[in-house]
Amino acid sequence: MLTGKIEKNQLLADDIFEMEIKYSNLSAKPGQFINVVCDGKLLPRPISVCQSKKESFVLVYKVVGEGTKWLSKRIKGSEIRFSPPLGRGFNLDIKNKKIAILGGGMGIAPILSVAQALDKADVFLGYNNDEFLHDKFPNKIYKSFASKGETVIDRFVNSKVGKSYDYVIACGPEGMLKALQQVCKEKNIPGQISIEQHMACGVGACLVCNCQTKHGYKLVCSDGPVFPIEEVVFND
Amino acid sequence: MLTGKIEKNQLLADDIFEMEIKYSNLSAKPGQFINVVCDGKLLPRPISVCQSKKESFVLVYKVVGEGTKWLSKRIKGSEIRFSPPLGRGFNLDIKNKKIAILGGGMGIAPILSVAQALDKADVFLGYNNDEFLHDKFPNKIYKSFASKGETVIDRFVNSKVGKSYDYVIACGPEGMLKALQQVCKEKNIPGQISIEQHMACGVGACLVCNCQTKHGYKLVCSDGPVFPIEEVVFND
Amino acid sequence: MTNLATNFAGLKLKNPVTVGSGTYGFGSEYKRFYNPNILGAITSKGMTLNEKEGNPPGRSIETPSGMLNCVGLQNPGVEFFAKEHLPKLKEDGCTVFANVAGKDVDEYVEIVRFLDSTEVDAIEVNLSCPNVAEGGIAFGTDPKVVEEVTRKTVAVTSKPIIIKLTPNVADIVSIAQAAQNGGAHGISLINTLLGMSIDTKKRRPVLSNTFGGLSGPAIKPVALRMVYQVYPHIDIPIIGMGGIVNSQDALEFIMAGAQMVAVGTGNFVNPLACQEIIEGLEMYLEENDIEDINQLVGIAHK
Amino acid sequence: MTNLATNFAGLKLKNPVTVGSGTYGFGSEYKRFYNPNILGAITSKGMTLNEKEGNPPGRSIETPSGMLNCVGLQNPGVEFFAKEHLPKLKEDGCTVFANVAGKDVDEYVEIVRFLDSTEVDAIEVNLSCPNVAEGGIAFGTDPKVVEEVTRKTVAVTSKPIIIKLTPNVADIVSIAQAAQNGGAHGISLINTLLGMSIDTKKRRPVLSNTFGGLSGPAIKPVALRMVYQVYPHIDIPIIGMGGIVNSQDALEFIMAGAQMVAVGTGNFVNPLACQEIIEGLEMYLEENDIEDINQLVGIAHK
């Protein structure tokens, strides 16, 4: 495990925190995650690397259980332990495409660095209520708010521009990805999505993090977490 | 469980910390303990109340495992949860006696408030190395240092004055209490000692904290932790 | 208005929460925290016919998310209980389950016969205590013996008999069925798992009895599995226990098929655990618009 | 100079540390953390004769100080292993224990016969996986079947056969003795305890297979107890496992009677666990002036 020092750990929005960790050259690719050790919990927690800088990196996480609650209470200066970057990130070798990048809820964190790398792409951000991270995107942004009755998929589909995209990159809750997959299937749009599954080893050794794909089970930690959108088979 | 706020948590000596907790009228009697909740550990940790003031109380504890390590990392202002005072404290209704109060190592913490109540008594403090709490005692003090080859029992026995005591009150490691019991038996001196045992409920319900006495098993949490020195039967 | 009241083996209880035998003494120890009569029932510590001294010191050690104990059935004997503790409990308005253990079938029968003439509301027969060489483990692992003890104890009392089983078996379902065949009115699942710990400094077992019973959240998955496995195979109600410390845990057991739940080690973790669990169950019903907690029993099977 | 080297069932190993089958893949996954050839042996994931898909998603959940899994023996089949993974492991200088499971006695025999012609150093026969309806639980709970599988697999190979037992039994000693009677060269203790978890929001079991295997520190007291119980009753060596995450844990198992220890869930907790345990054992020997780790095996019995 690697060790870094917390430089910042602040509330961004409802229960959502941004943590900056001092550590040189983590060199995570967009879409990769790290396994974060949370005291008192047995297994480390997978969290996407939101920003990977030269001397530090940033995690954005939501408090949903005891591990993330513990994280949220770490103060500046304390040490934190984590794995090297894990998983396959997004393939950014997408040329001559009109790309839409969609992030829903916590799914906004993993797509920030993708959007920064693909700054010509349009970005659709779906919030529940409070917005966060929106000011970090260099792209053209379309926001939607579930609290106002509009999901990010609604926004994407309803947007006139929506019709002209020929590639999507997305991360968000399963319902959102499933809806997007349906839309893309109808319009024959390819793309990549990042999905979640409970993990243990994080490196492809224990086989607990499988997901159903058209080509049989794959491992979210090592074959993913990013998969071609058409490949993932969601539950009904 | 009760909740208090940490006012102070500072290193006193090697691995030994003093924690002051803001809480009104805990009203612990000398020798009583509280069960302190340590995050990440299942069972609360029994710690003697070292000082019980009107608006706060003080614990003095040594870091020996994960629970006490967690305690030592709590910062000023954070909350801490604990039980009401538990166990029977020392019986201070000792009239016309020439009393020696002996504390060895962490056993110095529980006897401070006894010594303050019985300020005519002489106090023998046995340290390993670094001294702590010695400046809080209003009594005449005799110190000894194991690192210099003298135990508190050596000091007590060797002290000329020692011969004239007719009552002892003591707390410390089992070896010390056993040696003291031997001395007291020979000289026919009565007294009270406070002993330790692993606990679970802390209130006399689960029966895991028994100790051997001349009158059969007794419970350290509810019959003790203070027992007549002649009553406890130590292991060989 | 939501309903926490439940019917267990013919007894009307104000809620489905009791305590694990041996973790709550005879009730008085927890009075400083709340009035024990808020519980659906109080389960007494395990009692034998005559007073028992139990094991020497070195009776417990904490383990990851659990604890080991080898109290060894220390108790004042069933007569003392009936004279000293029971009247107080009844005065306070408690429903009382008396937990009993014997060294042989005869002792079980004799204790139950004795308790039949007292005011206890039900008798929980512990066929599982792993600590005492003469009793304990053997009884609860053989379906024939389980059926025999059940049949003989049921025969000498008009009070409900609850058979408490050991989890240290390969097939808990057949054991539970044996209890039902013997005429049991309910089943308690589970007692502690047999475990041990070694002091690497002394290079010796930590517990005075070498082995002890493992309890607490560590064993919850095993306990829950057993309740879930047994539920579809018997018609008598189950008291589920093993690692319950909050109302979410209690709900898991209820959904797995427990008609009642018992809080054991949870009382040590938080002396208010039982009270908070009762409140938590009430809140859950309200928030989820469920009228009666009994609608949730076994719902995870559907 | 202290000695960590050990002899296990006739194999000379550089130290007594291996990994729990199924927690370490086929070794390559942990190469980014350290070279797996530092281990006394690598134990492969569980293999069947033919490729197996395993259970649908929803294969794991964390529990207090433990985890449940129902991977369901997903594996590429033993031939693929021999062709793709084994040569690499041998090239790296690893000693390899191949863990195998069959749906019936014949499949066990066939796999072992196949592996006999490969470079694996020993074969660990899993009689305990609780996840697969056809195999798993039944084998390891009946002494007669244990003896039969052991005898028949030993007969078709000149390699050491290690029998891995399930803890979900009432009497582990008689099962271990059955393995010894069948001619086993070693015993692995323990596989996972059968458990489950319920999602109170969905009111359904969390795992796709309803039940799963409980592993991690939560089960350490049970695992240690079984090693301690079995040790005096057999003459073949034991691989102890269940909740080992650091060298103190490993020492407890060794003192209870384990000739080797395996780290399973511990690898997830800390990917460097095995390496740190090897270093920790070395330090312990030095600090305590013990020449040979084998002097500690079973010392808690003395």
Ligand SMILES: Cc1cc2nc3c(=O)[nH]c(=O)nc-3n(C[C@H](O)[C@H](O)[C@H](O)COP(=O)(O)OP(=O)(O)OC[C@H]3O[C@@H](n4cnc5c(N)ncnc54)[C@H](O)[C@@H]3O)c2cc1C
């Ligand atoms: C590849 C990947 C990237 C992720 N990136 C982020 C991120 O950038 N920001 C963020 O807020 N969250 C992210 N998550 C989700 C995050 O891992 C969980 O919210 C977190 O593990 C919850 O831990 P807890 O202890 O607070 O909750 P608990 O529910 O108490 O956790 C219990 C167990 O379930 C696991 N678990 C719970 N929820 C999830 C989940 N959604 N996915 C996987 N495991 C889960 C935990 O790891 C733990 O083992 C990501 C998950 C994956 C798989």
Ligand SMILES: Cc1cc2nc3c(=O)[nH]c(=O)nc-3n(C[C@H](O)[C@H](O)[C@H](O)COP(=O)(O)OP(=O)(O)OC[C@H]3O[C@@H](n4cnc5c(N)ncnc54)[C@H](O)[C@@H]3O)c2cc1C
């Ligand atoms: C009545 C009483 C009063 C005490 N007063 C003090 C005090 O004022 N200052 C102080 O430093 N220590 C005191 N102790 C000892 C203190 O309880 C232990 O040091 C502490 O529980 C260790 O917890 P841990 O998690 O750090 O260690 P671990 O060894 O990891 O604890 C593991 C388990 O063992 C128990 N345990 C370990 N050591 C002891 C012990 N000596 N006595 C009882 N249980 C133990 C723990 O409570 C826990 O359940 C007292 C003990 C008792 C019984």
Ligand SMILES: Cc1cc2nc3c(=O)[nH]c(=O)nc-3n(C[C@H](O)[C@H](O)[C@H](O)COP(=O)(O)O)c2cc1C
């Ligand atoms: C200290 C202690 C003493 C116990 N004594 C008894 C007993 O006398 N009779 C009995 O049937 N069960 C006894 N048990 C088992 C509990 O009643 C309960 O079945 C078990 O601990 C699992 O529940 P838990 O995890 O909530 O503690 C005891 C448990 C503990 C921890």
Ligand SMILES: Cc1cc2nc3c(=O)[nH]c(=O)nc-3n(C[C@H](O)[C@H](O)[C@H](O)COP(=O)(O)O)c2cc1C
């Ligand atoms: C994810 C996972 C997969 C496992 N797969 C196997 C297996 O294929 N064969 C086997 O014999 N044991 C298997 N086990 C059991 C472990 O090898 C080990 O016996 C058990 O987990 C206890 O050790 P631990 O607590 O250190 O994990 C598996 C355990 C886990 C956690």
Ligand code: FES
């Ligand atoms: S988490 Fe172990 S294989 Fe993915």
Ligand code: FES
């Ligand atoms: S700790 Fe429970 S009786 Fe003393």
